[in-house]
Structure formats: structure tokens, C-alpha cells
Amino acid sequence: MPKIDELLFGLKTFAGAMAALYLAFWLGLDNPYWAMATAFIVAHPLTGAMRSKAVYRCMGTLVGGTMAVILVPNLVNAPLLLSFGLACWIGLCLYISLLDRSPRAYAFMLAGYTAGIIGFPSVTAPGMVFQTAVTRVEEILIGITCTTTIGTLIFPRAIGPVLERRIAGWVRPGIDWASAALIGQEDTAEISAARRKLAIEAHDVAMMISHLAYDTSNLQTAVQYVTRLRIYVLSLMPVLSSINDRVSQLRDLNGITPRLQDVLNATCGWVQAGGPEYADELYAQIIALEEAEPSWAGLLRASLAVRLAELVSIMRQARVIRRHVFNGDAAPSRALANAEFVAAATQLNDHGMAMLSGLAAGIAVLLVSGVWIFTAWPAGAGAAIMVAVACSFFAVQDDPAPAIRQMLINSGIACAGVAFYAFFVLPRVETFTELMLALLPAGLLVGVLVSRPATFGAGMVIGANGSTQLALNNGYTGQFAVYLNSSIALLFGLAAALVVTRLIRSVGVEWSVQRLLRAGWNDIAAAAEAAGPQDRATLTGRMTDRLGLMMPRLATVSAGGDLPATQLMRDLRVGLNVIGVQRFRARLPAVAQTAVAEILSGIATHYRDNPRFPFPIAIRDAIDRAMLATASDVAPLMELSGLRKLLFADSPPPDLSTTLMLAR
Secondary structure, eight states: OOOHHHHHHHHHHHHHHHHHHHHHHHHTOSOTHHHHHHHHHHOOSSHHHHHHHHHHHHHHHHHHHHHHHHHHHHHTTSHHHHHHHHHHHHHHHHHHHHTOOSTTHHHHHHHHHHHHHHHGGGGGOGGGHHHHHHHHHHHHHHHHHHHHHHHHHSSOOOHHHHHHHHHHHHHHHHHHHHHHHHTTOOOOHHHHHHHHHHHHHHHHHHHHHHHHTTOSSGGGGOHHHHHHHHHHHHHHHHHHHHHHHHHHHHHHTTOOOHHHHHHHHHHHHHHHHOSSTTHHHHHHHHHTTOSOOSSHHHHHHHHHHHHHHHHHHHHHHHHHHHHHHHHOOOOOSSOOTTOTTSOOOOOOOOHHHHHHHHHHHHHHHHHHHHHHHHHTOTTHHHHHHHHHHHHHHTTTSSOOHHHHHHHHHHHHHHHHHHHHIIIIIGGGOOSHHHHHHHHHHHHHHHHHHHHSGGGHHHHHHHHHHHHHHHTOBSBOOOOHHHHHHHHHHHHHHHHHHHHHIIIIIOOOHHHHHHHHHHHHHHHHHHHHHOSSOOOHHHHHHHHHHHHHHHHHHHTTSOTTTTHHHHHHHHHHHHHHHHHHHHHHGGGSOHHHHHHHHHHHHHHHHHHHHOTTSOOOHHHHHHHHHHHHHOOSOHHHHHHHHHHHHHHOTTSOOOOOHHHHHHHO
């Protein structure tokens, strides 16, 4: 049963739709039902997301209408060429939208299929395309304005408190993972779950942050701080993985000294306390550990101290920001934005999948347009519109076919509801008040469906397609032939989108995960092949962004699905060590530089070929030679030891006592 807040949202959504419909009737617009359909499309339970969506829908509608005005009059005498032009435009806009993983993508996607919504029906009256475009824009803007105004003024639900709860949900998984890392605990189901939750939440919250600037809460001005907080969470992932690895190896070597154990205990206590207090004292204790002792265990202790210092620095800043944003405490006096261990804000683009999605949408539009042209189907424009909408809406998914299939089912439900209203209810309606009362049950149902994440898509489809199929105007027509033709066109367009998507665009979760892994391998190979030092923050940002894209996909596969995520994290740490070696390469002795060149060349070749196989022993031997030749510089020794541990975890450590004794 609907909850009170869901019913309230349903009433607000219905009120916005009715206000838009009334204004469109009053202004005498050609298709007032588009105003009502837009009201259902723009509706969102969170005010910030709704206002953001409204802004970008306005922009997309204006651009799409302009393109329709450009294409239709010039190509109307060549129907196939006009269809090709619109198909190319729809595919191009979809391609661009998939490269922008922010709410702005909605504007690009809408610019594509809005040109089809205006352009396809205008082929029978090309001289009126400008008037059609202006009217359609007016109808859509009325729907946007009414829904957004009512949603903002009447019991708005701010996105800020929701975001605050999501961010508060990071705390426990972060503490659990950090506590396990500080004792070198094996990767249990609980730790895997904590790592997965952090990655997924950091990825999902990025979209909420984009909406935050349009919110009605006091967090509207905190976008920069919340963005930085998300980056700190991403930066923690490789640091915690590295700490866990080093503590575990030191325990195996019996290399944890009483002094180090005290620091680990103090760090664990500080992490679990949950506040930034006493961070400076703890940091000073950690820095005192960084001097390397003449042994492999000494190198591990020194590198562990570096990672502990990074952990404390990141968590302190994150906690100060949380208190500033949510409790009103003083803003952080210093930022880690330029620190090398803090991830750069990065969003990766998959041009290949974006091009494939655009191509599939363009082909589907061309095929349906061809059927329309050669059969002279009066309702063919509706089919062409729907195939463009369906191919665009779900293109971000690995396999859009199930979502399109569900859209087809929901549209069938909408068509059945339209038949009931058009032929049994509306003939008895004479005033607008009666019309509102008649539509109230259906409108309330749509609003409740939209208010629930699980049924959001179903509610939007039923509301939008139901409104356009009902086609309310200033008067009742009730022509069964028109209803049947338009319903068939709607379902045919969706079915065509489903078939073309299955044939061209659908890919599996495993395929996408492997694609993300291969992209990471290419980044590691590029870092190893680079002529000079690379940016550690950029690599961290790119790899953690892939981790965020990967985790929701892995959540849908069977047990053991976390293995690719573990592999990606290991690859990130390999890349960071490669960048560290590159940084110190120029100051190494000639013998060590030769060995480092062999190491980097071997790593690049291995990642270019197939890193699923074990690394060649020649790389391990080259690492040992480089370490033995580097007798006076501990910093590159820590990077080389990190590489050796990651690439050859099962090999016994080299004897470095002579080398490090000389360094002392």
C-alpha cells in the first residue's frame, strides 16, 4: 500500500499535470496533452533532481526543435534522406550523451529524439514545421514549469538529507575495512562487502552531487566540499589495500616491532573513534617510523609508515569536511587536493560503446522509417518516434533489451487504460473539473509508481505514453481507428527497438567487466612505457572510477564475482609503483637504470599481451638487480619492493641486508 509521502507526491504530480493541461487548453495549443505528458516525465521525488531535469529538458527541447526546423523543410522531398538525417542526428546526440555521465547527458539525449518528435509528424505539412516546433516547445515548457513550481513550493523533498544519509553510510564500511587492514586480516566476506559498498556508493553519489546545486536544502552551496569528500573516499581504497598487504606480509615475516605495533593499535583506535581529533599526534608517531632498517622487513615497515600517514591525512580531512557540511563546524583549513596520493576527479568515457549505441539507434530509426515510407502508414511517424525514444532511454545499460521489453509491456498496459478512458469514461465528461476527477485515480497511481525507485520507470512510461495516446484536446473525438493505429505504432516502434537492440547493442555483464579490466591494463602499460614521470593522482582517479563502474555489475553475478575488483585494485597498485619507479629513475646508478628499463619494458609487454598469466621470472630478477644496485636511495627501493611483492607474492624476499647497510 502507498505510504503517506508517496500519496502526497502522487497528488503533487497529478496537480502539476492538470495545471499544465489546463493552461495548454486555455492557450489553445495544438496538442495540449504534451504538456500533461511532460509533467509526468519531469516528475521526481527529489526536488533537486526534478529541477535539474527540468533545466536540461528545456535545453534539449530547444536544440532538438531547432534541428527539426533545419532538416524538415530542406529534405522533405527526399523522405529517405530526411530519415537518414534525423537518424544521424539522433545517433550523434545519443553518442555525446553517453560520454557525459552527469545530468547534462539528459539534454544531449533529449536534443536527439526531440528532433524526431517534432520532425517526423511534420513531413505531411513541412511548411508548418516552425509553428509545430514553437508549439511543441511551448507545451513542453508549460509542463516543466507547472510540475517544477508545484514540486518546489508544496512540501519539497530536498536531496540534501538523502545525500547526508548516503554519506553517513560510508562511515561503517570504511571503519571496518580500515580496522581489518591494520591487523592484516584476510579478505573475508565482510571486508569484500565493505569494499563493494564504498565503491558503489562513491559512484552513485556522484550523480546526486550533480543535482545538489539545484536543491532547496542548505547543502546547495556545499557542492565543492561534498565532491572533495567523495574523492577522499576513492583515494582511501588503494591506501587500505596496500596497508593490508604490508601488515599481512610483516606478520608472516614476524617483522612487526613493538614500536610499530603500538602505532598500528593507536591508528586502529583513532579510526574507530570516528573524529579528527588527535590526528596530528598520531601523524607524528607514524612519521617517526619511516626510516628504513637494513632488511626486507625494514623496507616494508618504512613503506607501511608512508601508507599509514596517507591514511590518517585522508581520513582527517574527510572527517573535518563531514562535520563542516553536516554539523556546521569550521571549514577545513587545509586541503589535500594537490597531494599525490589523492585521486584526481576523473570520469572515463567509453567511446566504443557510445558509438555502438548511437549506431544501433540510428539503424533502428532508419528501419522503422523505411517501413513507414514504403507502406504509407498514416501512424508511421509515431513508430519512428518511439523507436528513437526507446533506443535512447536505456542506452547506458550493458543490455538495454530487458528494459525496452518492460517498456513495451508497460506501454501495452497504458494502451489498455487509454481504451477504457477514451471509449467508456471521456464520452460522459463535459467539464474540466469532471475530467480531473475522472483522471485522478490513474494520475495518483502513476505518481505513486514514480515515487518508488523500483517502479520509477514504469510510472514514467505509463504516465507519458498514456497521456500522448489519450491525446486530450478541446473536444472529444473518440475515433477507434485512430486509437488502434496510434497504439499499434507505439508498440511496433518499441518492438523494433527491442529487436535491433538485441541484434546489435546487447552485451553481457561479464563482457563489460572484462572491457573495464582491459582498459585498466592499457593504462598500466602506458605508464610503464612513458618517457617521463606520470601523475599518480590521475591514475588513481581513472582506476577507482573503473572500480565504481565495475562494482554494481559484479553485484549481479554469482559468488566469486569480486575477483575482477580485487584484480583491478592490484593493477592500480602496480601502476602506482610503476609511476614511483619512473619518478626516481633518473637519479639511479647506471646499472639500476638498465635494470629498471628491463622491468618497465617487461611490465608493459605483459599488460599489453595477457596479464592473466604469471609475470615472467625475468622481471623479478631485474627488480632484484635494481634493488641491489640502488645502495644509497631508500625511496626507489620502497617502490621496487612494492612491485616485487605485487608481481611475485609467492617468491621469497631477496637478501638486501648488505645493500641497505651500505645505504646507512
